[in-house]
Amino acid sequence: MSAKDTLRRNKTSIQSILCADYRLILNKVYERNLISNREYNNLKNINRENDEGHTVELLDKIMNKGEQVCRDFLQVLQTDREIETTYPELKNTLQVDASLPPNSVQERSLDEPLPAAKRSRKEQQYQLNGNPVGVCLIIDNENFQDGSKRSGTNKDVQSLAEVFSWLRFRVLMCKDQTQDQMRRTLSCFASPRDLSQLQGLDVKEWMTSGFVDLRQAPRHGDAFVCCILSHGEKGAVFGTDRNPISIKNITRTFGSTDESPLGGKPKVFLIQACQGSLCQRGVLVKDLEADAASPFVPEEADVLVAVATVEDYVSFRHKKDGSWFIQSVCEQLKEGCLRHEDLATILSRVNNQVSQRECLGKPGAVKQMPEVRFTLRKTLLLSPDV
Structure with a gap:
């Protein structure tokens, strides 16, 4: 199941848990650069919304940003110690999805490389080990x-x-x-x-x-x-x-x-x-929306x-x-x-x-x-x- 589907399936449970301290989760996603400075200020200053309303707006914003941001958001929820302490109920809510029957295997072409999520972090980064680099x-x-x-x-x-x-x-x-x-x-x-x-x-x-x-x-x-x-x-x-x-x-x-x-x-x-x-001119915008490897290369x-x-x-x-x-x-x-x-x-x-x-x-x-x-x-x- 994709990270976005996981959030969608568990949205009601997650938002009811996070609204206990919505400012903490808002600050956490901002620190991890999952939302922009403009989005952070907009979410922080929503008027006429209760704590749950703020949390719903945040979750919707995350889900609209695509699969990678949803995956990063889930990782924050599952690995941040302060979040784990503040929202202990999340641990049970975000258990690995067991929708596939036991022993089921998804078919994949032998020529298809492993998904990025399956590769090690080291393989996904350029290795800069020299000094000087x-x-x-x-x-x-x-x-x-x-x-x-x-x-x-x-x-x-x-x-x-x-x-x-x-x-x-x-x-x-x-x-x-x-x-x-x-x-x-x-x-x-x-x-x-x-x-x-x-x-x-x-x-x-x-x-x-x-x-x-x-x-x-x-x-x-x-x-x-x-x-x-x-x-x-x-x-x-x-x-x-x-x-x-x-x-x-x-x-x-x-x-x-x-x-x-x-x-x-x-x-x-x-x-x-x-x-x-x-020379570029500025445009006044009203109501702006926030925004296995081959050896050859x-x-x-x-x-x-x-x-x-x-x-x-x-x-x-x-x-x-x-x-x-x-x-x-x-x-x-x-x-x-x-x-x-x-x-x-x-x-x-x-x-x-x-x-x-x-x-x-x-x-x-x-x-x-x-x-x-x-x-x-x-x-x-x-x-x-x-």
């Missing part, structure tokens, strides 16, 4: 050949260096690269290279509070992060010569091959660049790309405080990694946070909506060096 490469284009300058990008570079070194990555940076230099840099980092080739690209390494000359060739670890900070156009970023390199070609440079040191390992790309010249698997804005639109950068997108990424990584959240969840929070930004004194005049797309096959959890 891997390399974080930052390509920062600040000064362009036409005389223009991306003021504020230094703040983004520092924030990225601090957070990814905290997450146990070796942080390297290349500054002000043309299209051709960017291609060479990405090609070097996509495969093992000797130190002399990297020194020719003027690679710097982050050490505690600043960048110094690279002294030791980096080795690929269990993950790779590439941050590109530049101007851009639809589907592409610019070198300092204003010549574009497509985001698709950037990610495909790191595609899995038989010789690739990053085959089967997660590769994350954070792109801070405009994707067009249009696809060539373009294990990639996550997070772009500052959707195609055709500009992104925003403060001349002193850095860009909306990169600053949000670093802030949410610091908070989410301490809560053991996976990267996709953290970046969804970035999307939400950036989407709510406004220019001072101009509500709704300009907006920004980042975009995340990925071919990750497993959960990617980054752990801080604490």
